[in-house]
Amino acid sequence: xxxxxxxxxxxxxxxxxxxxxxxxxxxxxxxxxxxxxxxxxxxxxxxxxxxxxxxxxxxxxxxxxxxxxxxxxxxxxxxxxxxxxxxxxxxxxxxxxxxxxxxxxxxxxxxxxxxxxxxxxxxxxxxxxxxxxxxxxxxxxxxxxxxxxxxxxxxxxxxxxxxxxxxxxxxxxxxxxxxxxxxxxxxxxxxxxxxxxxxxxxxxxxxxxxxxxxxxxxxxxxxxxxxxxxxxxxxxxxxxxxxxxxxxxxxxxxxxxxxxxxxxxxxxxxxxxxxxxxxxxxxxxxxxxxxxxxxxxxxxxxxxxxxxxxxxxxxxxxxxxxxxxxx
Amino acid sequence: xxxxxxxxxxxxxxxxxxxxxxxxxxxxxxxxxxxxxxxxxxxxxxxxxxxxxxxxxxxxxxxxxxxxxxxxxxxxxxxxxxxxxxxxxxxxxxxxxxxxxxxxxxxxxxxxxxxxxxxxxxxxxxxxxxxxxxxxxxxxxxxxxxxxxxxxxxxxxxxxxxxxxxxxxxxxxxxxxxxxxxxxxxxxxxxxxxxxxxxxxxxxxxxxxxxxxxxxxxxxxxxxxxxxxxxxxxxxxxxxxxxxxxxxxxxxxxxxxxxxxxxxxxxxxxxxxxxxxxxxxxxxxxxxxxxxxxxxxxxxxxxxxxxxxxxxxxxxxxxxxxxxxxxxxx
Numbered sequence: 299x300x301x302x303x304x305x306x307x308x309x310x311x312x313x314x315x316x317x318x319x320x321x322x323x324x325x326x327x328x329x330x331x332x333x334x335x336x337x338x339x340x341x342x343x344x345x346x347x348x349x350x351x352x353x354x355x356x357x358x359x360x361x362x363x364x365x366x367x368x369x370x371x372x373x374x375x376x377x378x379x380x381x382x383x384x385x386x387x388x389x390x391x392x393x394x395x396x397x398x399x400x401x402x403x404x405x406x407x408x409x410x411x412x413x414x415x416x417x418x419x420x421x422x423x424x425x426x427x428x429x430x431x432x433x434x435x436x437x438x439x440x441x442x443x444x445x446x447x448x449x450x451x452x453x454x455x456x457x458x459x460x461x462x463x464x465x466x467x468x469x470x471x472x473x474x475x476x477x478x479x480x481x482x483x484x485x486x487x488x489x490x491x492x493x494x495x496x497x498x499x500x501x502x503x504x505x506x507x508x509x510x511x512x513x514x515x516x517x518x519x520x521x522x523x524x525x526x527x528x529x530x531x532x533x534x535x536x537x538x539x540x541x542x543x544x545x546x547x548x549x550x551x552x553x554x555x556x557x558x559x560x561x562x563x564x565x566x567x568x569x570x571x572x573x574x575x576x577x578x579x580x581x582x583x584x585x586x587x588x589x590x591x592x593x594x595x596x597x598x599x600x601x602x603x604x605x606x607x608x609x610x611x612x613x614x615x616x617x618x619x620x621x622x623x624x625x
Numbered sequence: 626x627x628x629x630x631x632x633x634x635x636x637x638x639x640x641x642x643x644x645x646x647x648x649x650x651x652x653x654x655x656x657x658x659x660x661x662x663x664x665x666x667x668x669x670x671x672x673x674x675x676x677x678x679x680x681x682x683x684x685x686x687x688x689x690x691x692x693x694x695x696x697x698x699x700x701x702x703x704x705x706x707x708x709x710x711x712x713x714x715x716x717x718x719x720x721x722x723x724x725x726x727x728x729x730x731x732x733x734x735x736x737x738x739x740x741x742x743x744x745x746x747x748x749x750x751x752x753x754x755x756x757x758x759x760x761x762x763x764x765x766x767x768x769x770x771x772x773x774x775x776x777x778x779x780x781x782x783x784x785x786x787x788x789x790x791x792x793x794x795x796x797x798x799x800x801x802x803x804x805x806x807x808x809x810x811x812x813x814x815x816x817x818x819x820x821x822x823x824x825x826x827x828x829x830x831x832x833x834x835x836x837x838x839x840x841x842x843x844x845x846x847x848x849x850x851x852x853x854x855x856x857x858x859x860x861x862x863x864x865x866x867x868x869x870x871x872x873x874x875x876x877x878x879x880x881x882x883x884x885x886x887x888x889x890x891x892x893x894x895x896x897x898x899x900x901x902x903x904x905x906x907x908x909x910x911x912x913x914x915x916x917x918x919x920x921x922x923x924x925x926x927x928x929x930x931x932x933x934x935x936x937x938x939x940x941x942x943x944x945x946x947x948x949x950x951x952x953x954x955x
Contacts, residue, residue, distance in 0.1 A: 378754075430936040431890040433698075437877055438932035445926020452922065510950055558758055571752045603769025603869075610762025617751045617759060 321575065324568030328580040328587075331566060331616055335587050339594045346594075353476050355589050357468070357544070360482040361537050363585035365560040366567075367489045368530025370581045373564050374493075375505045375522065376573030377425055377432035379530040381417060382560070384443035386553030389413045389538035391451055394548045398459035406461045406539055414535040417443065418528030426523040447550065457548045464543030478540060485533075489578045498525065506574030559588045566616060587616075644887015644895075647935075648902035655909050663916055673795035677788050677863060679908035680797040681706075681856045684804060685875040686882035686900035688852030691809075693883055695845045696825040696892025697746060698753040702853050702879050704764035705738045707872030709857035711768040714777030714867025724783050732854045738764060739850020743843030761876070768869045777867035787862035797859065801901070804855050808848060809897050821845055825892025882907050885935055 318326060339346040346352065365382055372379045392413065393406040417439065424435035470477030493499035501522050504512035513519055537556065542548040563584030569576025591612055595605045656666070656675075665671050685702050692699040709731050717727045738760075745756040789796050812818050820841045824831040832838050860871055884890065885906060886899025910931060914924050 424933065424937060428937045431884075433890060434880060434884050435933070435936060437881070438929050438936060440929070441925050442929030442933065445923065445929055448922040449926060513950060562755065562758070565752070565755045571754055601770065601773070603766045603771075603773065606762045606766025606769065608766075610759045610766060613762070614745065614751075614756070614759040617755055618745075618749050 321568075321577065324576065325580045325583075328567045328583040332583040332587050332590075335590050335594075339590050342594050343597045345597065346590075351593075353479075355586070355593055356479040356482075357476050358593070359585045359589040360476075360478040361541060361544075361556065362560050362563055362588055363482050363582060364485055364533045364537050364540075365530075365556055366563045366581045366585050367485060367578060368526070368533040369560045369564050370489070370567070370569055370576070370578045371493070371502060371526040372432070372530050373561075373569050373571055374502050374573055374576060375526055376509075377523075377526070378561065378571075379421065379436050379527065379534075380433065380557060381421060381436040381440040381443060381531070382534040383553035383557045384440050384447055385413060385417050385531050385534040386538035386541065386556055387548075387550060388443050388447045388450075389535035390542040390548035390552060391447060391457060391550075393535075393539050394457045394460050394464070394542050397461045398457070403461040403463045406464060410532070410535040410539050414532030415528055416531075417535070418531035419524060421527040421531065422520070422524040425527070426520050451550060457542075458546060460542050460546050460548070464539050465546065466543070468540045468543035478544075481540075486578065486582055493577055498522070502526065503574055506572075508574075559592075560585070562613060563588050642887075642896065644885065645899040645902055648886055648899065648906050651906050652902055652909070655906060655913065659909070659913050659916070669790050669793045669795075672793060673788075673790035673797070675905075675909055675912070676795040676797045676801075678912045679905045680801050681860050681863070682875060682878055682882055682908050683801055683901045683904035684852050684856035684859065685879040686886070686904045687805065687809065687897060688849035688856075689879040690883045690886075690888050690895050690897070690900045691812075691821070691845045691852070692753075692849045693880075693888050693890060694821050694825045694892060694895055695842050696828060697842060697845060698757065698880075698890075699742060699846065699849050700754065700757040700876055701738070701742055701761035701764055702849065703872035703874065703876035704761040704768070705735065705850055705853035705872070706857040706860065706875050707869060708738065708764045708768040708771070709734055709854045710861050710871050711772040711777070711867040711869055713858055713861045714779055715772055717777075717779045717783065717861075719780045724780060728858060731858055732851060735850040735852075735854025735857070736847050737850070738853070739847035740843065742850070743846035746846065747839040747842035765869075765872075768872075772867050772869050775866060775868040775870075779861050779865050781865070784862040784865045787859055800855070800859060804852065805897055805901075808851060812848065813897075817841065817844060822893055825894075827893070878907060879904075881932055885932070 336346070369379055369382075389410050393409040396409055397403055397406040399405075421432070421436050421439055424430045424439070425432045428435075466477060467481055468478050472480075493502065501512065501517045504515065504517050505519060505522055509519065534553070534556075538548075538553065541552055545552070564576075564581050565571065565584065566587050567576065567578075567580030567582070567584035569580060591609060595609055598605065598608075600608070659666050663671075666675065685706065689699055689702055712734060713727055713731050716730075717724055742757055742760050745751050745760060746753045749756065751759075787796055787800055812821075820831070820836050821844075823834075823836060824838055824841055828838065856875070857872070861867060864871070879900075880890075882903035883895065883900040884903070886896070886901070886903030888895030888899055907928070911924055911928060914927060915921070919927075
């Protein structure tokens with residue numbers, strides 16, 4: 299209907315919200331949520347106005363944001379990746395150990411690449427070739443990875459030999475900007491370009507909207523599934539390396555906090571869990587929202603239980619206000 | 626020659642029971658292997674202990690199945706179990722009257738928590754995955770407020786009544802059977818059960834046919850909450866205390882047990898025996914690993930591998946399909 303209106307007329311007469319496509323409107327909404335949450339943070343604690351505090355939040359948001367790249371792609375093709383936590387932990391422990399063993403920093407990156415590729419391909423194999431629901435398949439893979447990590451580490455004490463490059467990527471501060479944030483900006487730019495300009499992006503949306511139609515139009519379904527899950531696993535493995543640099547150690551269970559917050563970030567960012575609608579631009583706001591909420595609750599002097607209740611309630615309220623399904 | 630529809634229908638019938646059947650076979654094999662290594666397991670005490678380690682998961686999985694049948698998903702089951710477990714362990718006292726009233730209150734709380742989920746998902750129109758994820762924080766946080774660290778207690782009589790055995794018959798199995806007979810069977814004997822399956826099978830047609838989609842979804846989450854409450858009470862009896870982290874594993878394991886038992890995550894397909902047998906298989910494998918002196922480190926690896934194998938086997942029927950298009954249209 300709105301197509302029939304002359305664009306010039308539309309631009310002048312209609313309010314901003316009506317001029318945007320539904321996708322753009324949802325992205326705008328996620329940034330409005332971000333503004334509201336930030337305002338709430340500042341109202342609770344003036345510390346959030348200081349660059350020092352915000353820099354910490356940006357680093358935290360980097361971890362969630364980089365995982366959210368793969369998760370956004372997975373959700374866009376109508377899937378989900380729940381193997382993230384132990385991909386993080388395995389990559390951190392194996393990467394730091396082997397890098398220390400061989401005395402070479404690049405070994406850690408080789409481990410990240412190998413784990414990302416292996417986990418991603420196993421995920422894609424189960425989800426695409428065997429048609430197992432990704433919710434349960436990636437969960438089983440997560441369990442397997444947990445087992446592998448436990449067997450490998452034999453429940454040893456945390457490794458503290460972290461490659462300096464990991465520490466620099468997570469904690470470095472060139473030109474007053476946190477290095478981790480720069481890494482995130484770089485990865486985000488790649489993700490947004492890939493999703494909006496490359497054929498890959500169009501094929502991802504095509505699969506999410508209607509897999510059968512995508513297949514008939516010549517989309518290589520298997521290849522796209524493989525790429526998406528490898529991107530997700532690579533992101534998780536890389537975050538594992540960053541986290542080991544951030545806390546100067548790699549320990550069992552370090553990835554457990556990173557299962558659901560990135561998914562919450564994707565959802566707040568306006569990507570539909572049913573697939574085919576949304577994008578990474580919104581997920582960036584989503585990652586910041588989740589991190590700011592967590593940080594704000596830490597500054598409140600309440601018990602851990604109350605903090606969880608408040609976090610759940612705010613998240614629920616955000617979903618209720620902005621993310622209701624049609625109908 | 627039978628008409629093709631009859632063949633189709635027969636295959637559908639076989640597929641419906643493939644999950645429970647393979648779980649039943651797996652269960653027999655498992656118990657057999659277990660008995661070779663540890664013959665005492667076939668004694669009344671041994672069987673009761675096997676039942677006791679499995680029943681909580683079975684109850685959670687049956688609740689999860691009710692929601693999965695409507696094409697929903699409940700990620701708050703573990704948190705519901707935790708909250709009710711903490712509530713029961715802190716308030717039960719020791720008199721018969723207080724025990725009875727806390728049991729009733731726990732069941733009501735289970736229904737209420739489920740109703741909250743149902744309101745969020747069905748009336749609030751929030752995706753089940755994210756909606757029940759949010760409520761799980763609220764429930765688990767409330768449990769931490771009630772009971773910040775493991776503690777509380779339940780009277781010995783209450784514990785014995787749920788975890789003891791009468792000859793070869795463990796009370797925990799009686800509890801599970803009672804829960805199924807008093808909740809599942811009446812529900813699926815009524816219109817509600819048919820609506821649940823119909824909505825899971827095809828939500829859009831169900832809505833157009835005028836089924837009360839929202840009310841049915843609400844009911845399924847409430848029933849899941851009820852099963853969580855029974856599981857929580859059983860866990861309180863088994864550990865004779867409350868623990869604010871007790872429920873964590875049940876969310877995802879209930880999902881795994883349901884899928885092992887042949888319940889479809891897309892809704893509309895599943896039986897009650899499937900998730901129960903799936904839970905027993907899953908719990909007994911984990912329990913057996915400990916008995917066989919397999920290092921605890923192997924447990925997750927083996928559980929993950931078994932899950933992947935079982936799920937993957939189900940996927941091999943895809944290889945028989947004529948083309949990917951046929952697969953995608955299923």
